[in-house]
Amino acid sequence: MSDSGIGMLLGQLSANLLWLWFIGAFVLGGVLVYGVMKAGHLRRGERARLDRATEERQRQEDPYKRPT
8 A cells, every 4th residue: 555645644554454444344244234134034944843842832831722
């Protein structure tokens, strides 16, 4: 990197660290976006297994509940 405005103000090492900080924030943002998009989406088999487990737990807690 040449002596640009920010390089002259902060020094070459500081400018490089600033660029690394921005790149790290971008990567972290990408990981967070991926996690948010992936969370809450279950495959069909996972959803069915979860529903069966929920119904079984409800029957255990309230044996008089009518099955639907």
